Amino acid sequence: MNWSTGLTQFQGYLQLEKSLSGHSVEAYLRDVRKLVQYFESLGQTVGPLAVEPPHLQGFLEWINTLGMTAHSQARTISGIRAFYKFLIMEDLLNTDPTETIEGPKLQRKLPDVLSYDEITTLFDAIDVSTPEGTRNKAMLETLYSSGLRVTELIELKISNLYEDLGFLRIMGKGSKERLVPIGRDALKYIRLYLDGVRRHQTIKKGFEDFVFLNRRGASLSRVMVFNIIKDLAARVGMQKNISPHTFRHSFATHLIEGGADLRAVQEMLGHESITTTEIYTHLDRDYLKQIIQEFHPRS
Template sequence: MDWQRAKKGFSSYLKIEKSLSGNSVEAYLGDLEKLIQFADSKPVKLKPDTVELNHLREFIMWINELGMIPSSQARIISGIKAFYKYLLMDNQLNYDPSELLEAPRLSRKLPDTLSVVDIDKLIDAIDLSKPEGMRNKTMIEVLYGCGLRVTELVNLRISNLYLDVEFIKVLGKGDKERLIPIGSQGVKFLKLWLNEVRTHNTIQSGEEDIVFLNRRGKRLSRVYVFLMIKELAEKTGLKKSISPHTFRHSFATHLIEGGADLRAVQEMLGHESITTTEIYTHLDKEYLKGVIIEHHPRS
Protein backbone atom coordinates (compact mmCIF):
# COMPACT_ATOMS: atom_id res chain seq x y z
CA MET A 1 0.00 0.00 0.00
CA ASP A 2 1.32 3.44 -0.98
CA TRP A 3 1.42 6.24 1.65
CA GLN A 4 0.59 9.05 -0.75
CA ARG A 5 -2.38 7.23 -2.27
CA ALA A 6 -3.69 6.40 1.21
CA LYS A 7 -3.14 10.02 2.27
CA LYS A 8 -5.10 11.28 -0.74
CA GLY A 9 -8.00 8.96 0.05
CA PHE A 10 -7.92 10.03 3.71
CA SER A 11 -8.06 13.69 2.63
CA SER A 12 -11.17 13.04 0.51
CA TYR A 13 -12.78 11.14 3.41
CA LEU A 14 -12.19 14.04 5.81
CA LYS A 15 -13.54 16.63 3.35
CA ILE A 16 -16.54 14.75 1.96
CA GLU A 17 -17.68 12.26 4.59
CA LYS A 18 -16.59 14.07 7.75
CA SER A 19 -17.30 17.57 6.31
CA LEU A 20 -14.27 19.05 8.08
CA SER A 21 -13.01 22.55 7.35
CA GLY A 22 -9.91 23.13 5.23
CA ASN A 23 -7.86 23.99 8.33
CA SER A 24 -8.90 20.80 10.12
CA VAL A 25 -8.08 18.66 7.07
CA GLU A 26 -4.64 20.28 6.81
CA ALA A 27 -4.01 19.58 10.50
CA TYR A 28 -4.91 15.88 10.11
CA LEU A 29 -2.75 15.51 7.01
CA GLY A 30 0.14 17.32 8.72
CA ASP A 31 -0.02 14.84 11.60
CA LEU A 32 -0.12 11.91 9.18
CA GLU A 33 2.91 13.35 7.36
CA LYS A 34 4.91 13.03 10.60
CA LEU A 35 4.12 9.31 10.71
CA ILE A 36 5.14 9.01 7.04
CA GLN A 37 8.47 10.69 7.82
CA PHE A 38 9.01 8.26 10.70
CA ALA A 39 8.09 5.27 8.48
CA ASP A 40 10.54 6.40 5.78
CA SER A 41 13.33 6.80 8.36
CA LYS A 42 13.30 3.09 9.24
CA PRO A 43 15.97 0.80 7.74
CA VAL A 44 13.13 -1.25 6.25
CA LYS A 45 10.62 1.35 5.16
CA LEU A 46 7.16 0.88 6.62
CA LYS A 47 3.96 1.04 4.57
CA PRO A 48 0.47 1.84 5.94
CA ASP A 49 -0.39 -1.87 5.93
CA THR A 50 2.88 -3.02 7.55
CA VAL A 51 2.74 -0.62 10.50
CA GLU A 52 2.07 -2.42 13.79
CA LEU A 53 1.29 -1.26 17.32
CA ASN A 54 4.95 -1.47 18.40
CA HIS A 55 5.89 0.80 15.49
CA LEU A 56 3.29 3.35 16.55
CA ARG A 57 4.54 3.27 20.14
CA GLU A 58 8.06 3.84 18.83
CA PHE A 59 6.69 6.73 16.74
CA ILE A 60 5.20 8.35 19.88
CA MET A 61 8.58 8.05 21.63
CA TRP A 62 10.15 9.64 18.54
CA ILE A 63 7.87 12.70 18.57
CA ASN A 64 8.30 12.96 22.34
CA GLU A 65 12.07 13.16 21.85
CA LEU A 66 11.49 15.96 19.35
CA GLY A 67 10.17 17.96 22.31
CA MET A 68 6.44 17.93 21.48
CA ILE A 69 4.23 18.74 24.45
CA PRO A 70 1.62 16.15 25.59
CA SER A 71 -1.31 18.04 24.06
CA SER A 72 0.41 18.05 20.64
CA GLN A 73 1.22 14.35 21.00
CA ALA A 74 -2.40 13.62 21.89
CA ARG A 75 -3.60 15.52 18.81
CA ILE A 76 -1.22 13.57 16.56
CA ILE A 77 -2.38 10.26 18.04
CA SER A 78 -5.98 11.30 17.39
CA GLY A 79 -5.09 11.99 13.75
CA ILE A 80 -3.31 8.64 13.36
CA LYS A 81 -6.29 6.81 14.87
CA ALA A 82 -8.62 8.61 12.44
CA PHE A 83 -6.37 7.57 9.52
CA TYR A 84 -6.43 3.88 10.45
CA LYS A 85 -10.15 4.01 11.17
CA TYR A 86 -10.60 5.29 7.60
CA LEU A 87 -8.42 2.50 6.13
CA LEU A 88 -10.37 -0.11 8.11
CA MET A 89 -13.74 1.33 7.06
CA ASP A 90 -12.57 1.51 3.43
CA ASN A 91 -11.60 -2.20 3.57
CA GLN A 92 -7.96 -1.39 2.84
CA LEU A 93 -6.98 -3.08 6.11
CA ASN A 94 -8.55 -5.87 8.13
CA TYR A 95 -7.15 -4.72 11.49
CA ASP A 96 -6.38 -1.41 13.22
CA PRO A 97 -2.82 -1.21 14.63
CA SER A 98 -3.70 2.04 16.48
CA GLU A 99 -6.60 0.53 18.44
CA LEU A 100 -4.58 0.02 21.65
CA LEU A 101 -2.41 3.10 21.21
CA GLU A 102 -2.73 5.34 24.28
CA ALA A 103 -2.45 9.12 24.34
CA PRO A 104 -0.33 10.82 27.03
CA ARG A 105 -2.25 11.94 30.08
CA LEU A 106 -3.10 15.62 29.87
CA SER A 107 -3.44 18.00 32.78
CA ARG A 108 -6.58 19.99 32.18
CA LYS A 109 -6.02 23.74 32.42
CA LEU A 110 -8.96 25.87 33.44
CA PRO A 111 -9.39 28.80 31.03
CA ASP A 112 -9.25 32.38 32.28
CA THR A 113 -12.63 33.97 32.90
CA LEU A 114 -13.90 37.44 33.69
CA SER A 115 -16.28 38.40 36.46
CA VAL A 116 -19.56 40.12 35.59
CA VAL A 117 -18.10 43.28 37.16
CA ASP A 118 -15.03 43.06 34.87
CA ILE A 119 -17.25 42.63 31.82
CA ASP A 120 -19.38 45.62 32.82
CA LYS A 121 -16.23 47.73 33.22
CA LEU A 122 -14.96 46.73 29.77
CA ILE A 123 -18.30 47.54 28.15
CA ASP A 124 -18.60 50.85 30.03
CA ALA A 125 -15.11 51.81 28.79
CA ILE A 126 -16.28 51.84 25.16
CA ASP A 127 -16.57 55.42 23.87
CA LEU A 128 -20.04 55.66 22.33
CA SER A 129 -19.25 59.10 20.92
CA LYS A 130 -16.97 57.48 18.36
CA PRO A 131 -18.43 56.06 15.11
CA GLU A 132 -17.37 52.52 16.02
CA GLY A 133 -18.56 52.75 19.64
CA MET A 134 -22.03 51.23 19.25
CA ARG A 135 -20.69 48.50 16.97
CA ASN A 136 -17.97 47.51 19.46
CA LYS A 137 -20.37 47.53 22.39
CA THR A 138 -22.76 45.31 20.45
CA MET A 139 -19.96 42.91 19.55
CA ILE A 140 -18.96 42.46 23.21
CA GLU A 141 -22.59 41.95 24.20
CA VAL A 142 -22.98 39.26 21.52
CA LEU A 143 -19.62 37.59 22.30
CA TYR A 144 -20.52 37.32 25.97
CA GLY A 145 -24.26 36.88 25.57
CA CYS A 146 -23.97 33.96 23.14
CA GLY A 147 -20.52 32.48 23.80
CA LEU A 148 -19.40 32.86 20.19
CA ARG A 149 -15.99 32.12 18.74
CA VAL A 150 -14.40 35.21 17.16
CA THR A 151 -14.77 33.74 13.64
CA GLU A 152 -18.47 33.14 14.27
CA LEU A 153 -18.83 36.76 15.39
CA VAL A 154 -17.16 38.42 12.40
CA ASN A 155 -19.09 36.18 9.96
CA LEU A 156 -22.47 36.63 11.67
CA ARG A 157 -25.22 37.33 9.12
CA ILE A 158 -28.32 39.49 9.38
CA SER A 159 -30.34 36.72 7.73
CA ASN A 160 -29.39 34.46 10.66
CA LEU A 161 -30.74 36.81 13.33
CA TYR A 162 -34.16 35.89 14.68
CA LEU A 163 -34.46 38.71 17.17
CA ASP A 164 -38.26 38.52 17.43
CA VAL A 165 -37.87 35.09 19.09
CA GLU A 166 -34.43 35.92 20.60
CA PHE A 167 -32.28 33.41 18.71
CA ILE A 168 -29.30 33.67 16.39
CA LYS A 169 -27.90 31.03 14.04
CA VAL A 170 -24.14 30.67 13.63
CA LEU A 171 -21.87 28.60 11.42
CA GLY A 172 -19.35 26.91 13.68
CA LYS A 173 -16.42 24.52 13.30
CA GLY A 174 -16.80 22.00 10.48
CA ASP A 175 -19.48 24.24 8.92
CA LYS A 176 -21.97 23.02 11.54
CA GLU A 177 -24.92 25.32 12.20
CA ARG A 178 -26.37 25.84 15.64
CA LEU A 179 -29.11 28.00 17.14
CA ILE A 180 -28.23 30.02 20.23
CA PRO A 181 -30.64 31.96 22.44
CA ILE A 182 -29.68 35.60 22.87
CA GLY A 183 -30.61 37.63 25.95
CA SER A 184 -32.47 40.92 26.03
CA GLN A 185 -29.27 43.01 26.25
CA GLY A 186 -27.88 41.42 23.08
CA VAL A 187 -31.18 41.92 21.25
CA LYS A 188 -31.37 45.55 22.39
CA PHE A 189 -27.91 46.48 21.15
CA LEU A 190 -28.17 44.50 17.90
CA LYS A 191 -31.32 46.43 17.06
CA LEU A 192 -29.67 49.75 17.92
CA TRP A 193 -26.61 48.93 15.81
CA LEU A 194 -28.57 47.62 12.83
CA ASN A 195 -31.36 50.19 12.80
CA GLU A 196 -29.66 53.35 14.06
CA VAL A 197 -26.00 53.12 13.01
CA ARG A 198 -25.25 50.47 10.38
CA THR A 199 -27.96 51.80 8.04
CA HIS A 200 -25.88 54.98 7.56
CA ASN A 201 -22.77 53.09 6.44
CA THR A 202 -21.74 52.59 2.82
CA ILE A 203 -21.66 48.81 2.36
CA GLN A 204 -19.35 46.98 -0.05
CA SER A 205 -20.78 44.58 -2.59
CA GLY A 206 -21.06 41.06 -1.14
CA GLU A 207 -21.09 42.29 2.46
CA GLU A 208 -24.75 43.36 2.62
CA ASP A 209 -25.72 40.46 4.90
CA ILE A 210 -22.77 40.77 7.33
CA VAL A 211 -23.76 42.21 10.72
CA PHE A 212 -20.53 43.90 11.81
CA LEU A 213 -18.74 46.13 9.27
CA ASN A 214 -15.73 48.42 9.38
CA ARG A 215 -15.80 52.05 8.22
CA ARG A 216 -15.11 50.90 4.64
CA GLY A 217 -18.24 48.75 4.66
CA LYS A 218 -16.45 45.40 4.83
CA ARG A 219 -16.57 42.69 7.48
CA LEU A 220 -14.13 43.00 10.35
CA SER A 221 -11.01 40.89 10.68
CA ARG A 222 -10.43 38.57 13.63
CA VAL A 223 -7.30 40.60 14.43
CA TYR A 224 -9.36 43.78 14.86
CA VAL A 225 -11.53 42.12 17.52
CA PHE A 226 -8.42 40.91 19.42
CA LEU A 227 -6.88 44.39 19.32
CA MET A 228 -10.11 46.10 20.34
CA ILE A 229 -10.44 43.86 23.41
CA LYS A 230 -6.77 44.30 24.33
CA GLU A 231 -7.21 48.08 24.15
CA LEU A 232 -10.27 47.95 26.43
CA ALA A 233 -8.36 45.81 28.95
CA GLU A 234 -5.53 48.39 29.04
CA LYS A 235 -8.03 51.23 29.34
CA THR A 236 -9.73 49.68 32.38
CA GLY A 237 -6.46 48.57 34.01
CA LEU A 238 -7.40 44.89 33.77
CA LYS A 239 -4.27 42.86 34.55
CA LYS A 240 -5.43 39.63 32.92
CA SER A 241 -4.37 38.79 29.38
CA ILE A 242 -7.73 38.48 27.63
CA SER A 243 -8.98 37.70 24.14
CA PRO A 244 -12.36 37.19 22.43
CA HIS A 245 -12.25 33.58 23.67
CA THR A 246 -12.20 34.83 27.28
CA PHE A 247 -15.79 36.04 26.81
CA ARG A 248 -16.76 32.58 25.51
CA HIS A 249 -15.23 30.93 28.59
CA SER A 250 -16.94 33.49 30.82
CA PHE A 251 -20.29 32.80 29.12
CA ALA A 252 -19.97 29.07 29.87
CA THR A 253 -18.60 29.51 33.39
CA HIS A 254 -21.28 31.99 34.47
CA LEU A 255 -24.06 29.78 33.13
CA ILE A 256 -22.72 26.68 34.89
CA GLU A 257 -22.10 28.58 38.13
CA GLY A 258 -25.68 29.83 37.88
CA GLY A 259 -26.96 26.26 37.74
CA ALA A 260 -27.40 25.73 33.99
CA ASP A 261 -27.54 22.17 32.68
CA LEU A 262 -24.15 21.09 31.31
CA ARG A 263 -25.74 19.57 28.20
CA ALA A 264 -27.45 22.86 27.41
CA VAL A 265 -24.15 24.73 27.65
CA GLN A 266 -22.53 22.08 25.42
CA GLU A 267 -25.23 22.64 22.81
CA MET A 268 -24.84 26.41 22.86
CA LEU A 269 -21.04 26.29 22.66
CA GLY A 270 -21.13 23.80 19.78
CA HIS A 271 -18.89 21.26 21.54
CA GLU A 272 -19.05 17.78 20.01
CA SER A 273 -18.11 16.15 23.31
CA ILE A 274 -19.51 17.08 26.70
CA THR A 275 -16.05 16.42 28.20
CA THR A 276 -14.89 19.60 26.45
CA THR A 277 -17.64 21.53 28.23
CA GLU A 278 -16.81 19.90 31.57
CA ILE A 279 -13.63 21.98 32.06
CA TYR A 280 -15.45 24.97 33.43
CA THR A 281 -27.29 17.05 23.81
CA HIS A 282 -29.85 17.99 21.67
CA LEU A 283 -32.43 19.76 23.79
CA ASP A 284 -35.53 21.56 22.67
CA LYS A 285 -34.92 25.18 21.74
CA GLU A 286 -37.44 26.57 24.25
CA TYR A 287 -35.47 24.89 27.02
CA LEU A 288 -32.21 26.43 25.79
CA LYS A 289 -33.90 29.82 25.67
CA GLY A 290 -35.12 29.29 29.24
CA VAL A 291 -31.57 28.47 30.40
CA ILE A 292 -30.28 31.79 29.04
CA ILE A 293 -33.17 33.81 30.52
CA GLU A 294 -32.90 32.15 33.93
CA HIS A 295 -29.13 31.93 34.37
CA HIS A 296 -27.29 34.50 32.21
CA PRO A 297 -26.44 37.85 33.88
CA ARG A 298 -27.31 39.79 30.69
CA SER A 299 -30.89 38.52 30.75
Protein backbone atom coordinates (compact mmCIF):
# COMPACT_ATOMS: atom_id res chain seq x y z
CA MET A 1 0.00 0.00 0.00
CA ASN A 2 1.24 3.49 -0.82
CA TRP A 3 0.20 6.74 0.83
CA SER A 4 -2.24 7.70 -1.91
CA THR A 5 -4.17 4.43 -1.57
CA GLY A 6 -4.07 4.56 2.21
CA LEU A 7 -5.40 8.12 2.32
CA THR A 8 -8.17 7.34 -0.16
CA GLN A 9 -9.34 4.38 1.92
CA PHE A 10 -9.05 6.38 5.14
CA GLN A 11 -11.12 9.18 3.60
CA GLY A 12 -13.86 6.73 2.64
CA TYR A 13 -13.90 5.33 6.17
CA LEU A 14 -14.20 8.79 7.74
CA GLN A 15 -16.98 9.85 5.37
CA LEU A 16 -19.06 6.67 5.21
CA GLU A 17 -18.52 4.90 8.51
CA LYS A 18 -17.74 7.79 10.86
CA SER A 19 -20.08 10.23 9.05
CA LEU A 20 -17.70 13.13 9.66
CA SER A 21 -18.19 16.53 8.04
CA GLY A 22 -16.08 17.57 5.06
CA HIS A 23 -14.04 19.93 7.26
CA SER A 24 -13.27 17.18 9.78
CA VAL A 25 -12.29 14.69 7.07
CA GLU A 26 -9.94 17.21 5.48
CA ALA A 27 -8.36 17.95 8.87
CA TYR A 28 -7.57 14.23 9.41
CA LEU A 29 -6.13 13.87 5.92
CA ARG A 30 -4.03 17.01 6.39
CA ASP A 31 -2.54 15.51 9.57
CA VAL A 32 -1.44 12.36 7.76
CA ARG A 33 -0.13 14.32 4.77
CA LYS A 34 2.14 16.17 7.18
CA LEU A 35 3.87 12.83 7.93
CA VAL A 36 4.24 12.22 4.19
CA GLN A 37 5.86 15.68 3.85
CA TYR A 38 8.32 14.74 6.58
CA PHE A 39 9.55 11.69 4.65
CA GLU A 40 9.72 13.73 1.46
CA SER A 41 11.83 16.38 3.22
CA LEU A 42 14.33 13.63 4.12
CA GLY A 43 14.25 12.11 0.64
CA GLN A 44 13.06 8.84 2.13
CA THR A 45 10.53 6.43 0.64
CA VAL A 46 8.66 4.94 3.59
CA GLY A 47 5.18 3.57 2.96
CA PRO A 48 2.41 3.76 5.55
CA LEU A 49 2.80 0.09 6.50
CA ALA A 50 6.55 0.48 7.03
CA VAL A 51 6.40 3.34 9.54
CA GLU A 52 7.98 2.51 12.90
CA PRO A 53 8.20 4.38 16.24
CA PRO A 54 11.68 5.85 15.50
CA HIS A 55 10.25 7.41 12.31
CA LEU A 56 7.49 9.00 14.33
CA GLN A 57 9.90 10.26 16.97
CA GLY A 58 11.87 12.00 14.23
CA PHE A 59 8.62 13.39 12.85
CA LEU A 60 7.74 14.88 16.27
CA GLU A 61 11.11 16.62 16.41
CA TRP A 62 10.59 17.89 12.85
CA ILE A 63 7.17 19.44 13.43
CA ASN A 64 8.54 21.06 16.58
CA THR A 65 11.25 22.78 14.53
CA LEU A 66 8.55 24.09 12.18
CA GLY A 67 7.27 26.25 15.01
CA MET A 68 3.91 24.51 15.34
CA THR A 69 2.12 25.24 18.59
CA ALA A 70 1.72 22.46 21.14
CA HIS A 71 -2.00 22.33 20.34
CA SER A 72 -1.34 21.97 16.59
CA GLN A 73 1.25 19.26 17.25
CA ALA A 74 -1.19 17.36 19.45
CA ARG A 75 -3.90 17.69 16.80
CA THR A 76 -1.56 16.33 14.10
CA ILE A 77 -0.52 13.37 16.26
CA SER A 78 -4.18 12.63 17.00
CA GLY A 79 -4.95 12.50 13.26
CA ILE A 80 -2.04 10.15 12.59
CA ARG A 81 -3.13 7.91 15.46
CA ALA A 82 -6.61 7.71 13.94
CA PHE A 83 -5.09 6.71 10.59
CA TYR A 84 -3.12 3.85 12.15
CA LYS A 85 -6.10 2.67 14.20
CA PHE A 86 -7.94 2.45 10.86
CA LEU A 87 -5.11 0.36 9.32
CA ILE A 88 -5.18 -2.00 12.33
CA MET A 89 -8.96 -2.31 12.08
CA GLU A 90 -8.64 -3.20 8.39
CA ASP A 91 -6.09 -5.94 9.27
CA LEU A 92 -3.43 -4.15 7.22
CA LEU A 93 -1.15 -3.92 10.26
CA ASN A 94 -0.65 -6.05 13.35
CA THR A 95 1.04 -3.46 15.57
CA ASP A 96 0.34 0.24 15.95
CA PRO A 97 3.52 2.35 15.60
CA THR A 98 1.82 5.31 17.31
CA GLU A 99 1.25 3.48 20.62
CA THR A 100 4.57 4.47 22.16
CA ILE A 101 4.80 8.08 20.98
CA GLU A 102 3.83 10.93 23.28
CA GLY A 103 2.63 14.29 22.13
CA PRO A 104 3.22 17.61 23.90
CA LYS A 105 1.55 18.08 27.26
CA LEU A 106 -1.31 20.52 26.86
CA GLN A 107 -2.46 22.78 29.64
CA ARG A 108 -6.17 22.35 30.09
CA LYS A 109 -7.67 25.77 29.38
CA LEU A 110 -10.76 26.67 31.30
CA PRO A 111 -13.37 28.26 29.07
CA ASP A 112 -14.63 31.79 29.63
CA VAL A 113 -17.91 31.70 31.52
CA LEU A 114 -20.51 34.39 32.04
CA SER A 115 -22.24 34.79 35.36
CA TYR A 116 -26.03 34.69 35.38
CA ASP A 117 -26.08 38.45 36.01
CA GLU A 118 -23.85 39.05 32.97
CA ILE A 119 -26.11 36.92 30.80
CA THR A 120 -29.15 38.84 32.05
CA THR A 121 -27.39 42.13 31.27
CA LEU A 122 -26.74 40.99 27.71
CA PHE A 123 -30.28 39.75 27.16
CA ASP A 124 -31.80 42.94 28.59
CA ALA A 125 -29.75 45.03 26.15
CA ILE A 126 -31.39 43.44 23.09
CA ASP A 127 -33.94 45.72 21.44
CA VAL A 128 -36.91 43.40 20.91
CA SER A 129 -38.91 46.19 19.24
CA THR A 130 -37.08 45.39 15.97
CA PRO A 131 -37.38 42.20 13.87
CA GLU A 132 -33.65 41.50 14.20
CA GLY A 133 -33.77 42.08 17.95
CA THR A 134 -36.68 39.68 18.37
CA ARG A 135 -34.76 37.03 16.42
CA ASN A 136 -31.50 37.68 18.30
CA LYS A 137 -33.25 37.42 21.67
CA ALA A 138 -34.73 34.05 20.67
CA MET A 139 -31.34 32.84 19.40
CA LEU A 140 -29.34 33.76 22.50
CA GLU A 141 -32.02 32.46 24.86
CA THR A 142 -31.83 29.16 22.93
CA LEU A 143 -28.02 29.06 23.09
CA TYR A 144 -28.01 29.50 26.85
CA SER A 145 -31.11 27.40 27.54
CA SER A 146 -29.92 24.32 25.63
CA GLY A 147 -26.13 24.66 25.33
CA LEU A 148 -26.11 24.33 21.54
CA ARG A 149 -23.09 24.70 19.32
CA VAL A 150 -23.38 27.64 16.91
CA THR A 151 -23.75 25.28 13.93
CA GLU A 152 -26.55 23.42 15.72
CA LEU A 153 -28.29 26.75 16.35
CA ILE A 154 -28.21 28.01 12.77
CA GLU A 155 -29.28 24.58 11.45
CA LEU A 156 -32.14 24.16 13.93
CA LYS A 157 -35.34 23.10 12.13
CA ILE A 158 -38.93 23.94 12.99
CA SER A 159 -39.78 20.25 12.50
CA ASN A 160 -37.27 19.42 15.28
CA LEU A 161 -38.84 21.83 17.75
CA TYR A 162 -41.16 20.01 20.18
CA GLU A 163 -42.73 22.88 22.07
CA ASP A 164 -45.32 20.74 23.87
CA LEU A 165 -42.60 18.48 25.28
CA GLY A 166 -39.98 21.20 25.83
CA PHE A 167 -37.32 19.45 23.71
CA LEU A 168 -35.20 20.09 20.64
CA ARG A 169 -34.00 17.33 18.32
CA ILE A 170 -30.41 18.21 17.46
CA MET A 171 -28.14 16.78 14.78
CA GLY A 172 -24.68 17.17 16.30
CA LYS A 173 -21.12 16.34 15.31
CA GLY A 174 -20.74 13.22 13.21
CA SER A 175 -24.48 13.30 12.41
CA LYS A 176 -25.21 12.11 15.94
CA GLU A 177 -28.74 12.88 17.02
CA ARG A 178 -29.74 13.88 20.52
CA LEU A 179 -32.72 15.32 22.37
CA VAL A 180 -32.03 18.47 24.37
CA PRO A 181 -34.39 20.17 26.84
CA ILE A 182 -35.24 23.81 26.21
CA GLY A 183 -36.54 26.22 28.84
CA ARG A 184 -39.86 28.04 28.90
CA ASP A 185 -38.31 31.49 28.35
CA ALA A 186 -36.43 30.33 25.26
CA LEU A 187 -39.56 28.70 23.86
CA LYS A 188 -41.54 31.87 24.55
CA TYR A 189 -39.10 34.04 22.58
CA ILE A 190 -38.86 31.51 19.75
CA ARG A 191 -42.64 31.57 19.43
CA LEU A 192 -42.67 35.40 19.49
CA TYR A 193 -40.08 35.39 16.71
CA LEU A 194 -41.85 32.75 14.60
CA ASP A 195 -45.25 34.44 14.87
CA GLY A 196 -44.22 38.07 14.89
CA VAL A 197 -41.25 38.17 12.50
CA ARG A 198 -40.54 35.02 10.55
CA ARG A 199 -44.15 34.52 9.43
CA HIS A 200 -44.01 37.83 7.55
CA GLN A 201 -40.76 37.10 5.71
CA THR A 202 -40.32 35.93 2.14
CA ILE A 203 -38.43 32.67 2.62
CA LYS A 204 -35.99 31.36 0.03
CA LYS A 205 -36.54 27.91 -1.38
CA GLY A 206 -34.81 25.27 0.70
CA PHE A 207 -34.95 27.26 3.93
CA GLU A 208 -38.63 26.78 4.77
CA ASP A 209 -37.86 24.56 7.77
CA PHE A 210 -35.01 26.62 9.28
CA VAL A 211 -35.98 28.38 12.51
CA PHE A 212 -33.62 31.35 12.33
CA LEU A 213 -33.36 33.32 9.10
CA ASN A 214 -31.52 36.41 7.89
CA ARG A 215 -33.25 39.37 6.26
CA ARG A 216 -33.08 37.67 2.86
CA GLY A 217 -35.00 34.63 4.08
CA ALA A 218 -32.03 32.26 4.16
CA SER A 219 -30.17 30.65 7.06
CA LEU A 220 -27.74 32.64 9.15
CA SER A 221 -23.99 32.15 8.89
CA ARG A 222 -21.73 31.32 11.84
CA VAL A 223 -19.93 34.63 11.35
CA MET A 224 -23.18 36.57 11.62
CA VAL A 225 -24.00 34.98 14.98
CA PHE A 226 -20.47 35.77 16.22
CA ASN A 227 -20.88 39.41 15.12
CA ILE A 228 -24.28 39.74 16.79
CA ILE A 229 -22.78 38.63 20.10
CA LYS A 230 -19.65 40.80 19.74
CA ASP A 231 -21.79 43.87 19.02
CA LEU A 232 -24.03 43.14 21.98
CA ALA A 233 -21.05 42.76 24.33
CA ALA A 234 -19.60 46.06 23.10
CA ARG A 235 -22.94 47.78 23.65
CA VAL A 236 -23.03 46.86 27.34
CA GLY A 237 -19.31 47.52 27.81
CA MET A 238 -18.41 43.91 28.57
CA GLN A 239 -14.65 43.35 28.66
CA LYS A 240 -14.76 39.56 28.31
CA ASN A 241 -14.00 38.09 24.89
CA ILE A 242 -17.24 36.20 24.28
CA SER A 243 -18.60 34.10 21.43
CA PRO A 244 -21.54 31.73 20.84
CA HIS A 245 -19.55 29.02 22.60
CA THR A 246 -19.43 31.17 25.75
CA PHE A 247 -23.15 30.55 26.20
CA ARG A 248 -22.57 26.80 25.84
CA HIS A 249 -19.79 26.98 28.45
CA SER A 250 -22.02 29.00 30.77
CA PHE A 251 -24.95 26.59 30.30
CA ALA A 252 -22.80 23.61 31.35
CA THR A 253 -20.99 25.36 34.18
CA HIS A 254 -24.17 26.74 35.75
CA LEU A 255 -25.81 23.31 35.59
CA ILE A 256 -22.88 21.54 37.25
CA GLU A 257 -22.40 24.22 39.89
CA GLY A 258 -26.10 23.86 40.62
CA GLY A 259 -25.64 20.13 41.28
CA ALA A 260 -26.52 18.58 37.90
CA ASP A 261 -25.24 15.07 37.18
CA LEU A 262 -22.14 15.11 34.96
CA ARG A 263 -23.47 12.31 32.75
CA ALA A 264 -26.69 14.21 32.14
CA VAL A 265 -24.74 17.31 31.11
CA GLN A 266 -22.56 15.15 28.84
CA GLU A 267 -25.70 13.86 27.13
CA MET A 268 -27.16 17.34 26.68
CA LEU A 269 -23.92 18.75 25.25
CA GLY A 270 -23.43 15.78 22.92
CA HIS A 271 -19.92 15.04 24.17
CA GLU A 272 -18.58 11.66 23.09
CA SER A 273 -16.28 11.45 26.11
CA ILE A 274 -17.05 12.33 29.72
CA THR A 275 -13.53 13.82 30.04
CA THR A 276 -14.59 16.62 27.69
CA THR A 277 -17.49 17.47 29.98
CA GLU A 278 -15.27 17.40 33.07
CA ILE A 279 -13.69 20.70 32.08
CA TYR A 280 -16.89 22.35 33.32
CA THR A 281 -16.48 21.03 36.85
CA HIS A 282 -14.21 23.93 37.82
CA LEU A 283 -15.73 25.70 40.80
CA ASP A 284 -14.97 28.95 42.53
CA ARG A 285 -12.15 28.43 45.05
CA ASP A 286 -13.95 30.43 47.71
CA TYR A 287 -16.94 28.11 47.27
CA LEU A 288 -14.72 25.04 47.73
CA LYS A 289 -13.16 26.57 50.85
CA GLN A 290 -16.64 27.26 52.19
CA ILE A 291 -17.65 23.62 51.62
CA ILE A 292 -14.58 22.40 53.54
CA GLN A 293 -15.24 24.78 56.44
CA GLU A 294 -18.89 23.81 56.68
CA PHE A 295 -18.73 20.05 56.23
CA HIS A 296 -15.24 18.71 57.04
CA PRO A 297 -15.22 17.34 60.62
CA ARG A 298 -11.78 18.74 61.47
CA SER A 299 -11.98 22.14 59.78
